[in-house]
Amino acid sequence: MQRNKDLYQFLLNKAEQLTEDWYASLDKSGTGVYSSTDPEVIKGLKAQNFEFHQHLCKIFIMKKDDFFEEFEDWVREIGRDPEHLNTPTHLIMREFLRVREQYMDFINMYTKETEDLVSQKSIDIWKYAVIEAIDVLMTRVVEEKSNHLNARIEEQQQTINELSSxxxxxxxxxxxxxxxxxxxxxxxxxxxxxxxxxxxSKRVDHLFIDLSGVYLVDTRVAQQIFQLITGLKLIGVTTTLSGIRPEIAQTAVQLGIDFGEILITSNLAQAISAEAIPSQEN
Structure with missing residues (x-):
């Protein structure tokens, strides 16, 4: 146990060197946060890396569950950081693997300084602990990034849907x-x-739905459109449809949708300027 504490202290003392060595050897020719020339971005990147080392070396003195729980704030910060969100995921993974190699080298450095005191079994256990921890953290950061991007895409899609209707x-x-x-x-x-x-919310009692700009719907969507008309009727809104294309009409007929109580006009101008007449069933 004492050796674990000694290794922890050794790595903690090397945290700043680990960060500087890592950044100095960084491939800055790619895209994203690692290629930035902005002094503030570089400063932030180094600070994130330094904090990573301060946490990671605790793997040797903390219980595994507590260790990963303590790391969650850092994982969320990186996974949601705008600079990392704009960085290709494979480059983020590459840097985790490079840091892992750094730790292998520093463990070797530590064992050379205490060569008579450390067994090969202990060295293997330490290296496995680092490899496992970094693999888990790399996966969590990628997962957090993916979840955050997907959430943003869903929000954007919702906005697009709202703007498109x-x-x-x-x-x-x-x-x-x-x-x-x-x-x-x-x-x-x-x-x-x-x-x-x-x-x-707008207290509408008559809604004109113009479909002249809709060229393609599947049977499920056609059904949903007519369910909308039913829903509007239930809340007291009269609906007039205009501009129904032949393809949509054909789909609706195939579904057995009843046009009998739906107000229909051939175009929007007619719908708004004149009183719509209920269609007659043949």
Missing amino acids: PLIDLPNGKALLPLVGDIDSDRASAIFENTLEGCT
Whole structure:
């Protein structure tokens, strides 16, 4: 146990050297945080690396669960750091592996200084502990980065969906929902939720849905569009459809959707300028 404490102190004393040696040997020709020439970014990168060493050497004096728990704040910081988010993941992994080699060298350096006191078994145990710890931490950082990027993508997609289905206010409790582009299931779900909420908050009693800009929908999406109309009816909103393309009409018919109670016009101008007439079933 004392030897573990001695090794911990040895590595802790070398933390600053580990950081400087690491940065000096860093391949700065790539992209991302490692190639930055901004003094503040470089300073921050070195500080993150130095903090890593201060934590990592504790693997020799702490219980494993406590060790990894203490490391979580650092993992989250790196995984969400804008500079690391803009750095290719394979370069981040490369640096973890380079640091791992640094530790192998420093353990060898320590054992040479205490050659008569350290068994090969102890050396192997120390090296395995470092290898395992760095592998786990590397995986956690990559996972945190991936989760954070995916969350950002989902937020951006949600924003895109909201912007691509704007609810436009019209006079006298009316509103317009112009739909443009392909509609997949995710976008259809967003349209459903945003439209119901928007009509409720804006107190809309008549909504014009224009489909003239929609060229492709699958059967599930077509069903969701007509479920939206049903949902609007339940909250007291009358719906008029305009610009239904033949492909969409064909899909709706194949699904057995009843147009009998749906107000339909051939184009948006007709829908807004004239009173829509319910379609008649043949």
